[in-house]
Amino acid sequence: MGAYLSKEASEDRGTKVWHRCCFAWNRWLHPVLHYGAVPAIFALGLAANGELTANPATLFQKLILN
Secondary structure (H helix, E strand, C coil): CHHHHCHHHHHHHHHHHHHHHHHHHHHHHHHHHHHHHHHHHHHHHHHHCCCCCCCHHHHHHHHHHC
16 A cells, blocks of 8 residues: 555556657657648638639649649
8 A cells, every 4th residue: 555655656557647648749749730730721711712722733822822
């Protein structure tokens, strides 16, 4: 019971939680947000302006050149 309440045990649990959160961020959360949310924001903005198209040449022109 002493190890359960000791300071080192709580720091060790905190370290494990931190490493699990970092692993989840690097493995799942960052790629989902980067490859999913960013294009979705562009698509929503283009759709709101009525300029959404599936043609890559026109899409490149609207995103980069304008």
